[in-house]
Amino acid sequence: xxxIIYREIKPNTPFWGxxxxxxxFLLAAAASVLYIEHHGHIVTGMTNQIVWGVPHVxxxxxxxxxSGALNVSSIGSVFGKTAYKPTARLSGLLAMSxxxxxxxxxxxxxxxxxxxxIAMTTYNFKSIFAWNVLLYTGFLGVVAIYLYxxxxxxxxxxxxxxxxxxxxxxxxxxxxxxxxxxxxxxxRPGYDAAIMAPMFIxxxxxxxxxxxxxxxxxxxxxxxxxxxxxxxxxxARLLGLFVAVVLYFAAVQHLSNLYVAEHAGVExxxxxxxxxxxxxFWGGQVILGGLVPLALLFHxxxxxxxxxxxxxxxxxxxxxxxxxxxxxxxxQAYPMEIFPGYQASSSFFDGAVxxxxxxxxxxxxxxxxxxxxxxxxxxxxxxxxILPNNLSDANVDPKGLEED
Numbered sequence: 001x002x003x004i005i006y007r008e009i010k011p012n013t014p015f016w017g018x019x020x021x022x023x024x025f026l027l028a029a030a031a032s033v034l035y036i037e038h039h040g041h042i043v044t045g046m047t048n049q050i051v052w053g054v055p056h057v058x059x060x061x062x063x064x065x066x067s068g069a070l071n072v073s074s075i076g077s078v079f080g081k082t083a084y085k086p087t088a089r090l091s092g093l094l095a096m097s098x099x100x101x102x103x104x105x106x107x108x109x110x111x112x113x114x115x116x117x118i119a120m121t122t123y124n125f126k127s128i129f130a131w132n133v134l135l136y137t138g139f140l141g142v143v144a145i146y147l148y149x150x151x152x153x154x155x156x157x158x159x160x161x162x163x164x165x166x167x168x169x170x171x172x173x174x175x176x177x178x179x180x181x182x183x184x185x186x187x188r189p190g191y192d193a194a195i196m197a198p199m200f201i202x203x204x205x206x207x208x209x210x211x212x213x214x215x216x217x218x219x220x221x222x223x224x225x226x227x228x229x230x231x232x233x234x235x236a237r238l239l240g241l242f243v244a245v246v247l248y249f250a251a252v253q254h255l256s257n258l259y260v261a262e263h264a265g266v267e268x269x270x271x272x273x274x275x276x277x278x279x280x281f282w283g284g285q286v287i288l289g290g291l292v293p294l295a296l297l298f299h300x301x302x303x304x305x306x307x308x309x310x311x312x313x314x315x316x317x318x319x320x321x322x323x324x325x326x327x328x329x330x331x332q333a334y335p336m337e338i339f340p341g342y343q344a345s346s347s348f349f350d351g352a353v354x355x356x357x358x359x360x361x362x363x364x365x366x367x368x369x370x371x372x373x374x375x376x377x378x379x380x381x382x383x384x385x386i387l388p389n390n391l392s393d394a395n396v397d398p399k400g401l402e403e404d
Contacts, residue, residue, distance in 0.1 A: 004086050004395070006151075006385035014222040018378060022371045029368020032361045033108045044362050049354035050332050055109040057324045058366030061207065062102030062373060063136070063178055064200060065320075067171040068208020070095040070143065072235070074171075077150070077164035083231055083396055087216065089386045092147040094212055094377050095171075096140055101373030103136060105365055128180050135174045142167045151385065175204045182327060189266040190331030195256065199249040203320065206242035210316035213239065215377060217310060219387065228393035233303040236312070240297030243316060247290045250323070266334045269353070270326065277330040280322050289319010329356055 009015065036043060046053040073091035076084035107113045120137075123130045146167045149155050179200030182191040213235060220227040254271065257263035270277055296302070296312035333354045338344050344351040381387060388395075 004388050005390075006089065006387065007389050008383060008385055009219065009223045009381045009387065011382065012222070015378075015382075018222070019375070022375045022378070025364075025367050025371035026375065028364045029371065032364040032368070036109075036361055036365075043359065045356050045358045046362075047354070047356070049349055050329060050356040052328050052332060053356065054325070054329075054358040054362040055105050055365045055369075057321060057328050058369050059102045059105040059109070060178065060328065061321055061324050062098045062105065062369055064175060064204045064324075065207040065211050066095045066098035066102060066139075066204075067175045067201075068204035068206065069098055069212050070167060070171050071205055071208055072212055073146070073150075074164060074168040077160055078168050083234060086388045086391055086396065087212075089147060089150050089384075090216065090219075090377075090381070091212060092143050092150065092167075093380045093384070093386055094215060094373075095208070096143050096147075097373040097376035097380065098208075098211065099136060099139060100376060101369040101371075104372055105369035109365060128177060128184060132174075132177045132181070135170070135177045139167075139170055139174050142170045171204075172201060175201045182331065187336055188331050188334075189263055189337060190270070190327070190334050192263070193253055193257065195249060195253050199246070199253060202242065202245045202249050203323070206239065206246045206316055207320040209235065209239045209242060210313040210320075213309060213313045214317070215374070217306065219381065220391070223387075225387065226390050226392040226395075228391055228396055229303055230393040231391060231396050232306070232309060236297050236302060236309045239313065239316065240294055243290060243293050243297065246323075247286070247294075250285070250290075262337070265337075266331075269334050270330060274330065274333075277326055277333065281326055284322035285319055285326060288315055289322055293319070332356075 044053060070091055072084050073088035073095075075081045076088045107116055110116070119130070119133055123133070125131065142163075146163050149160050149163045176197045179197040182188075183193055183196030185191040213232075216227060217232070219225070254267060257267045270281055272278060274281075293312040293315045296308045296315075299305075299308055302308055333356060335344075335349075335351050335353060338350060
């Protein structure tokens, strides 16, 4: 085994090409923001009934994935799995970048980004949104300290583990807070479920690890660095386990709602009569985002085919976006039960299923958030010593690769 040496990535043609593509997405997102700010949200597909649209789907996805991206680092330093330690720095950097990208989309879609100052200085602690402001900013600070502790010399292992444990617990609190935004909204039948918090934690594990593996494989391919087959396969099998857990929680959520009479209507809407939402649930979330990745990630030839890992990770990401679209938009589309046991109708769309057609402006803003996260990650690897020069199986602790 060679000594693990971390080095900045050297700019080459693929590096500059990637930055050019990401820059184009950022410019398109900036143009979208300016257009929406000038003309108002009427140019988007959002209405008074659907107030959280595609930008919020992307923002929540990035925030949830940020928590999960830190999982690789936590496994290495907190749980002592030595095979994951060489990639812990990238895990921390990616976690911070994804959160910044998600918060950027969230702030720029508010309509008045300058009012964020009020949200950061005046708190209503009865609101979960106020707690999330503290959780998000605190997460950035804790992970920044965690990343510094990993990169600095002379840091005692016990101190590193303490900082890592703090970051791990903080990320659990962050994801719990994000899931509780929906779980505590009892007025919406599609949201009202205590299982939302643990399900969002499971989703973070899955989405974050999928993005981490895509970034890891892409960076090693772009820079010509070795990424051991055993290490890659080990992480891919773990991703498969997380995908299965997400499917389990989704099944428990819907079975629980079917058991409760007051949620029978929204369950029938999502599972059978919801049109696009039903199609997305079965085709996008369950099949393409769940069952197909499971089959690919537990394929017996996974250790010899990198393409299977890449395809599975992409499907997990797409399936995650679909799942959040169903939760966020589908939960708003189904009408609120203002008078339980009675049918309500009015000129204000009471009792009617709301329609929503997202525009390209919303997608540009969402893709801009992803581009911002990847740009921060790429530049971070350019100026900081984040990745090891050699991650071949011969250079990774063999005992760590054999651990269960």
